[in-house]
Amino acid sequence: MAEALPHEKVQYVVEGGHRLSGEIKPSGNKNAALPIVAAALLTDQVVHLTNVPRIRDVEALVELIQSVGAKARWHGRNELEIEAKEVRPTDLDPALCARIRASILLAGPLLARCGEITLPPPGGDVIGRRRVDTHFLALQQLGADIQVDSAYHFKTSGLKGADVFLDEPSVTGTENALCAAVAAQGLTILCNCASEPHVQDLAHFLIAMGARIEGIGTNTMIIHGGLPLKGATHRIGPDHIEVGSLIGLAAVTGSEITIREAGVEHLRSTLMTFERLGIHCRIEGDDLVVPANQKMAIQPDFGGHIPKIEDQPWPAFPADTMSIAIVTATQCEGVVLMFEKMFESRMFFVDKLIAMGARIVLCDPHRAIVAGPAKLRAARVESPDIRAGMAMLIAAMCAEGTSIINNAQQIERGYELIEERLNALGARITRVPPREAAAKG
Numbered sequence: 340m341a342e343a344l345p346h347e348k349v350q351y352v353v354e355g356g357h358r359l360s361g362e363i364k365p366s367g368n369k370n371a372a373l374p375i376v377a378a379a380l381l382t383d384q385v386v387h388l389t390n391v392p393r394i395r396d397v398e399a400l401v402e403l404i405q406s407v408g409a410k411a412r413w414h415g416r417n418e419l420e421i422e423a424k425e426v427r428p429t430d431l432d433p434a435l436c437a438r439i440r441a442s443i444l445l446a447g448p449l450l451a452r453c454g455e456i457t458l459p460p461p462g463g464d465v466i467g468r469r470r471v472d473t474h475f476l477a478l479q480q481l482g483a484d485i486q487v488d489s490a491y492h493f494k495t496s497g498l499k500g501a502d503v504f505l506d507e508p509s510v511t512g513t514e515n516a517l518c519a520a521v522a523a524q525g526l527t528i529l530c531n532c533a534s535e536p537h538v539q540d541l542a543h544f545l546i547a548m549g550a551r552i553e554g555i556g557t558n559t560m561i562i563h564g565g566l567p568l569k570g571a572t573h574r575i576g577p578d579h580i581e582v583g584s585l586i587g588l589a590a591v592t593g594s595e596i597t598i599r600e601a602g603v604e605h606l607r608s609t610l611m612t613f614e615r616l617g618i619h620c621r622i623e624g625d626d627l628v629v630p631a632n633q634k635m636a637i638q639p640d641f642g643g644h645i646p647k648i649e650d651q652p653w654p655a656f657p658a659d660t661m662s663i664a665i666v667t668a669t670q671c672e673g674v675v676l677m678f679e680k681m682f683e684s685r686m687f688f689v690d691k692l693i694a695m696g697a698r699i700v701l702c703d704p705h706r707a708i709v710a711g712p713a714k715l716r717a718a719r720v721e722s723p724d725i726r727a728g729m730a731m732l733i734a735a736m737c738a739e740g741t742s743i744i745n746n747a748q749q750i751e752r753g754y755e756l757i758e759e760r761l762n763a764l765g766a767r768i769t770r771v772p773p774r775e776a777a778a779k780g
Contacts, residue, residue, distance in 0.1 A: 347772070349748040351758060353735035354767035355717060358631075359594035361764045365582050365601060366392040366755040367417065367575035371537035374514040375544045375573065376400050377444040379421040380409060380452055381522060382548055384570030386421045391575055393417055395752040399439045406432060407449065426452050433459035433490075439752075440511070443471060446493055447515035450483055451522035455494040473512030477503050481519045481527065500525030500564045508533045508558065508652045514541055521550040523564040530559050535653040536605040540576050547571035577602035581754065582627065583609045583660040584729050587667040588761075589629035590618045591737040596764065601627040608656045612648055612664060614638070616671045635712070637673030645708075649678035658682065662730040665689060668709040669697040670737060677707045688727035691720045695734055695742075717742040725753035732757070736766055 367390035376397065379386040391397060393416055401411045401419070409423040428449060436442035436459040449456040461471075475485050478493065480501045486492040500523045505512055513533040518541075520527035532538070534556050542555045548571045551563040582601050586609070589596040603622050610620055617636040621628040640646045648668075650658040658681045668675050669692060679685050683704040693699050695718045698710040717740030722728030728750035735742035744750075747770075750757060758768040 347748060348746070349751060350771040351732065351735075351744040351747040351750075352769040352771060353732065353742045353744060355715075355736050355738040355740060355742060357592070357736070357765055357767055359589065359592055359596060359761070359764040359766060362597040362599055363585060363760060363764060364599040365577040365585070366390075366394075368392070368537050368540060368578040368580075369394060369396060369753050370510065370535070370578075370580075371540035372397050372575050373400055373441040374444050374511070374518070374537070374541045375575065376404065376419070376421065377441070377448050378518050378541060378545060378548075380404060380407075380423045380426055380445070380448040381518060381545075382568040382570055383424045384422070386548075386570055387572040388419045388421070389417065389572070389574045391417050391419045392578070392755045394755050395748065396439045396441055399435060400441050400444075403431060403435055403442060403445065406435070407445075423452070428453035428455045428457070430457050431459055436461055443474060444511060444514060444518075446474060446478065446491070447518035450478065450493050450495055451498060451519055454496070455492075458491045458493070460490070471512075473505050473507055473509040474515045477505060477512060477516040477529075478519055481516070481523050483519075498523035498564075500527040500562070502528045502530075504530045505532055507531070510535055510538060513538055517541060517545065517552070517560070517562065520562040520564050521545050521552070521566070521568065525564055527562040527564055528559065529562065532558055532560055533653065534558055535657070536576060536579055536602070544571065544573045547573050579605045579609065580657060580659045580726070582606060583613075583657075584663050584733070584754075586613055586618065586620060586627075586629050587663040588733045588736065589631075590616075590633060590635060590667055591670045591733060593632050594629070594764075595631035596629050598627040598629070600625050603627055608654055609660060612656045612660075613667070615646060615648060616664070616668055616675070618667070618671075635671040637668065637671050637675050637711070639673065645674050645676055647676040647678055650680055658685075659726050661685065662688065662726040663733065665699075665707065665709060666692060666697075666730040666734050669699070669711050669713050669715065669734070671711045674708065674710045677709060679705050685724075685727070688723050688730065691718070691731060692734055694718055694720070695738055697734075714739070716740060719743045719745070722746045722749040725749055729754060729757075732768075736761075736768075
């Protein structure tokens with residue numbers, strides 16, 4: 340299957356109002372694949388990764404590690420082999436770094452391997468300020484000297500274990516600190532760290548390479564650094580954010596979908612939140628079934644008060660699923676307050692839902708009141724970021740008529756072959772240009 344060109348503009352033409360049915364398997368976790376690809380630079384031996392999502396952000400990071408001397412080869416669609424035998428602290432391409440925020444994940448591994456790195460400012464979704472101070476403070480405590488001007492300059496004469504307290508449970512900050520700590524000499528105690536499934540996946544990959552880490556899945560990890568790191572084979576876990584997106588999609592289209600190998604052990608907060616919207620799923624072994632034609636009535640708080648759905652650090656409801664929950668709530672009976680705590684621009688996409696007929700009051704950059712159900716109508720909209728773009732796609736599939744989603748390449752940064760996989764369930768999404776045309780360039 341032909342891949343999209345890096346700067347290709349993509350449009351989705353979506354015919355709404357169709358029921359879906361069948362089985363779908365979530366892609367590998369994007370937010371696990373990115374730090375694991377970066378962490379492969381910690382060893383000069385071969386790393387073999389499977390279930391790697393073939394999406395724009397991963398391919399951009401692969402280009403970046405190749406630019407510093409690593410060899411990376413795809414085997415089939417979703418298997419990636421990395422050999423970083425010779426890595427050099429060359430200047431990274433600013434344009435390439437600006438395409439993805441994950442470029443900052445190279446700081447810890449390259450600092451450990453080369454002793455220095457100059458990193459241009461990272462890019463990524465425009466969903467508000469995304470501070471990098473947590474990365475810097477953690478790496479400083481582990482022995483890095485950092486200078487900031489138009490780029491970030493990291494240098495060390497040798498990383499050393501330390502007692503590190505992160506000033507916030509940043510996911511990527513935790514991942515950078517983990518990669519630096521396994522290479523540092525001595526013991527590191529990492530407190531107030533993130534514990535999301537993708538952080539756990541990275542930790543398990545590092546253990547497969549020979550690292551010794553305690554406390555995985557908690558907010559305190561103990562890393563016995565300085566052990567030799569070797570090559571490893573590792574399978575990326577399922578993307579729980581994509582699973583949440585599929586739950587919302589099935590619910591608003593009244594469809595029954597079976598999500599195979601859904602990683603149900605990581606879905607407690609997601610399932611609890613959808614239950615508050617009146618959406619119930621069945622767990623069948625490793626699979627998750629979303630039944631058709633659910634009542635979808637928002638559950639009031641005790642005493643009949645308007646409920647609040649809010650995101651928080653793991654294991655609470657993930658911020659990346661908030662956009663999906665908002666569009667789902669537009670089709671549920673009742674009123675709910677949605678509180679997005681982390682990013683001050685993430686909720687601005689709701690004006691597009693309002694234009695489609697949604698009943699939403701945006702109270703401030705972090706809170707919105709959603710009243711449903713609302714009959715959505717087709718519209719021409721634009722995808723502002725990965726998760727809001729997926730929410731717009733879900734809204735378009737629920738709406739009557741044919742919608743056009745511009746800037747859909749944003750969705751493809753996080754969702755692999757999404758239109759093909761949903762069309763296999765009965766959706767009617769046309770990608771412009773087609774993937775075959777993209778290959779001809």
